[in-house]
Amino acid sequence: FYLTNVRTVLFFRAVESQNEGQCSPVDSLWRRYSEFELLRNYLLVTFPHIVVPPLPEKRADFVWHKLSADNMDPDFVERRRIGLENFLLRVASHPVLCQDKIFYSFLTQEGGWKEMVNETGFQLKADSRLKALNATFRVKNPDKRFTELKHYSDELQSVISHLLRVRARVADRLYGVYKVHGNYGRVFSEWSAIEKEMGDGLQSAGHHMDVYAASIDDILEEEEHYADQLKEYLFYAEALRAVCRKHELMQYDLEMAAQDLTSKKQQCEELATGTVRTFSLKGMTSKLFGQETPEQREAKIKVLEEQIQEGEEQLKSKNLEGRDFVKSAWADIERFKEQKNHDLKEALISYAVMQISMCKKGIQVWTNAKECFSKM
Amino acid sequence: FLTSEFDLPEYSVRRRYQDFDWLRNKLEESQPTHLIPPLPEKFVVKGVVDRFSEEFVETRRKALDKFLKRITDHPVLSFNEHFNVFLTAKDLNAYKKQGMALLSKMGESVKYVTGGYKLRSRPLEFAAIGEYLDTFSLKLGTIDRIAQRIIKEQLEYLVELREYGPIYSTWSGLEVELSEPLEGVSACIGNCCTALEELSEDMTDDFLPVLREYILYSESMKNVLKKRDQVQAEYEAKLEAVALKKEDRPKVPTDVEKCQDRVECFNADLKADMERWQNNKRQDFRQLLMGMADKNIQYYEKCLTAWESIIPLLQDKPETK
Numbered sequence: 073f074y075l076t077n078v079r080t081v082l083f084f085r086a087v088e089s090q091n092e093g094q095c096s097p098v099d100s101l102w103r104r105y106s107e108f109e110l111l112r113n114y115l116l117v118t119f120p121h122i123v124v125p126p127l128p129e130k131r132a133d134f135v136w137h138k139l140s141a142d143n144m145d146p147d148f149v150e151r152r153r154i155g156l157e158n159f160l161l162r163v164a165s166h167p168v169l170c171q172d173k174i175f176y177s178f179l180t181q182e183g184g185w186k187e188m189v190n191e192t193g194f195q196l197k198a199d200s201r202l203k204a205l206n207a208t209f210r211v212k213n214p215d216k217r218f219t220e221l222k223h224y225s226d227e228l229q230s231v232i233s234h235l236l237r238v239r240a241r242v243a244d245r246l247y248g249v250y251k252v253h254g255n256y257g258r259v260f261s262e263w264s265a266i267e268k269e270m271g272d273g274l275q276s277a278g279h280h281m282d283v284y285a286a287s288i289d290d291i292l293e294e295e296e297h298y299a300d301q302l303k304e305y306l307f308y309a310e311a312l313r314a315v316c317r318k319h320e321l322m323q324y325d326l327e328m329a330a331q332d333l334t335s336k337k338q339q340c341e342e343l344a345t346g347t348v349r350t351f352s353l354k355g356m357t358s359k360l361f362g363q364e365t366p367e368q369r370e371a372k373i374k375v376l377e378e379q380i381q382e383g384e385e386q387l388k389s390k391n392l393e394g395r396d397f398v399k400s401a402w403a404d405i406e407r408f409k410e411q412k413n414h415d416l417k418e419a420l421i422s423y424a425v426m427q428i429s430m431c432k433k434g435i436q437v438w439t440n441a442k443e444c445f446s447k448m
Numbered sequence: 449f450l451t452s453e454f455d456l457p458e459y460s461v462r463r464r465y466q467d468f469d470w471l472r473n474k475l476e477e478s479q480p481t482h483l484i485p486p487l488p489e490k491f492v493v494k495g496v497v498d499r500f501s502e503e504f505v506e507t508r509r510k511a512l513d514k515f516l517k518r519i520t521d522h523p524v525l526s527f528n529e530h531f532n533v534f535l536t537a538k539d540l541n542a543y544k545k546q547g548m549a550l551l552s553k554m555g556e557s558v559k560y561v562t563g564g565y566k567l568r569s570r571p572l573e574f575a576a577i578g579e580y581l582d583t584f585s586l587k588l589g590t591i592d593r594i595a596q597r598i599i600k601e602q603l604e605y606l607v608e609l610r611e612y613g614p615i616y617s618t619w620s621g622l623e624v625e626l627s628e629p630l631e632g633v634s635a636c637i638g639n640c641c642t643a644l645e646e647l648s649e650d651m652t653d654d655f656l657p658v659l660r661e662y663i664l665y666s667e668s669m670k671n672v673l674k675k676r677d678q679v680q681a682e683y684e685a686k687l688e689a690v691a692l693k694k695e696d697r698p699k700v701p702t703d704v705e706k707c708q709d710r711v712e713c714f715n716a717d718l719k720a721d722m723e724r725w726q727n728n729k730r731q732d733f734r735q736l737l738m739g740m741a742d743k744n745i746q747y748y749e750k751c752l753t754a755w756e757s758i759i760p761l762l763q764d765k766p767e768t769k
Contacts, residue, residue, distance in 0.1 A: 224622060228619075231618055231622065234618075235612075235615045238608060238612045239612065242605070242608045242609060244608075245605035245607075245608050248601040252594065252597050252598050252601055253598065255594045255597075256591070259590045259591055259594065262587060263583075263591075266580055266584065270733065273734075413625045420630070420762050427751070427755045428752060428755045428756060431748045431749075431752035432748075434745075435745055435748045435752065438745045438748065439741070441741045442738050442741035445741055446734065448733065
């Protein structure tokens with residue numbers, strides 16, 4: 073299954089002027105959905121402090137009965153194409169992500185792109201799911217803002233899925249209401265056949281009922297775009313959570329390193345002073361089986377001191393890393409919040425406009441029918 | 449009890465449904481050549497319809513009111529003695545009992561009852577009326593079913609909408625800048641729900657009963673056509689009997705003449721009533737269907753107002769604090 077993306081070419085031309093790229097422009101590229109997934113995974117690992125734009129759904133979800141749940145359905149395929157285009161536009165308009173070379177090659181380099189991505193070895197840098205889960209449970213002092221953000225994204229995900237599910241049901245019911253009116257068209261026509269004065273009025277009113285029944289198809293097709301806009305932010309919630317998870321992981325790492333350092337310092341102190349402050353098996357065994365020689369102790373202390381120095385340096389850099397991460401992540405999160413508020417407002421406005429259009433169409437049809445009835 | 453008050457200021461009487469039923473029967477008996485308007489259905493299934501609900505009582509009242517108006521507008525029926533008594537008598541029951549006694553004496557009810565005569569062929573114009581009524585009541589039945597189905601679908605749509613709107617409200621609680629817009633959408637959907645509920649109620653209360661009334665009307669009219677056939681059959685049978693006697697001077701005896709009169713009267717009355725009925729029917733349906741269109745227009749206008757009013761709210765840029 074291949075997708076063409078004609079818009080890619082236009083975009084490429086815009087970027088080309090910014091970069092001094094020597095690549096010869098490609099007219100069009102073929103990219104599979106799986107390559108988009110690979111690109112996104114690469115971006116997630118390479119830019120963990122960025123809220124990475126989501127991909128559109130792979131399989132049709134939140135369908136109402138008329139809409140095909142078939143992934144091969146042309147309408148679904150078209151909407152997914154638009155979603156992928158949107159993904160690329162999001163990445164391209166991101167101040168950090170758009171600079172990435174792998175992204176650039178995705179847009180410009182036909183062959184060997186996959187190999188290029190794999191050569192970066194990004195998969196090795198990826199944090200294991202298990203590690204991340206462990207960190208989430210055990211971290212003691214995460215930045216409160218991230219904790220709040222995580223709760224927010226959980227709730228956002230929950231509320232948008234609920235909204236999409238019910239919207240699909242609403243669409244289904246509305247479809248039924250409109251379609252039943254089509255039956256009026258037929259019966260008015262049949263009735264008009266036995267009437268003299270009433271005949272014409274009934275017949276033409278029946279035609280308007282048919283128009284009314286047919287109008288729902290376009291109305292609901294348009295509404296799908298609104299649903300797609302909501303879906304993007306449903307998936308964005310997961311991207312937000314990924315950033316929070318990264319913070320928790322780094323914070324946990326930091327806490328563990330600090331804890332390790334403290335314990336080593338303590339060990340060192342104990343060895344140096346000969347006092348055992350805390351119970352340790354080693355302490356016990358040395359009491360039972362005899363103490364170490366002073367030389368052995370000295371050696372141990374030296375090793376520990378080296379480790380402590382290393383540890384302190386590492387802790388310093390981890391601390392710095394952590395603070396940098398928080399700073400840059402939060403900056404992107406603020407950028408994201410503004411984007412979200414703007415986009416969702418636009419989505420709500422377009423939804424209201426759709427509803428207004430639907431109402432106006434309804435008024436038009438029924439006014440026409442009323443006029444036909446008045447001529448009866 | 450349903451009270452009716454009429455133009456004559458001295459008369460204010462109380463009547464029950466069964467009194468209306470009695471009146472209609474009396475009119476059918478005493479004016480068999482005329483089309484008597486229908487009453488709303490006598491029996492309603494218990495449990496399905498609440499006979500004491502405001503909507504049911506109001507719907508019935510309107511139908512009974514229409515029944516009386518149609519009789520009042522009829523040039524012959526409006527002068528009927530039973531009708532006059534119905535409108536004026538303080539004690540209708542006494543009159544009813546009295547009527548029964550008189551009946552047995554005068555044999556009023558048997559006036560037009562004819563023995564099982566069979567009509568060979570219905571005259572074209574009455575056959576046409578019969579066919580028209582058959583198709584007409586069939587189509588009305590279909591429209592009734594469609595209207596009921598629409599109401600059902602609308603109510604199911606309403607159920608989903610009532611869950612849909614509040615979700616925006618929940619979301620609004622999670623947001624800061626989007627809080628007002630989301631709450632606005634929630635309220636808007638709520639307004640649409642109210643409008644839809646009103647539309648469905650109106651259709652149930654005002655549209656469906658009139659359809660059903662006309663279906664009943666058609667049924668009673670078909671019965672009058674059958675009675676007409678009977679009268680004609682009796683005449684033709686008697687006429688034939690005379691012709692078979694083969695007398696020197698085939699004079700038509702008086703009772704055959706009477707039969708002929710009856711047939712001609714019946715035909716004339718029925719034709720006149722049919723014409724009146726067709727005209728009234730056209731006006732009634734014009735009004736009914738225009739009303740239906742109106743209600744739908746009003747529904748969409750209410751929704752339109754709701755959605756248009758939140759556009760400025762959605763576009764509003766909050767003051768940066």
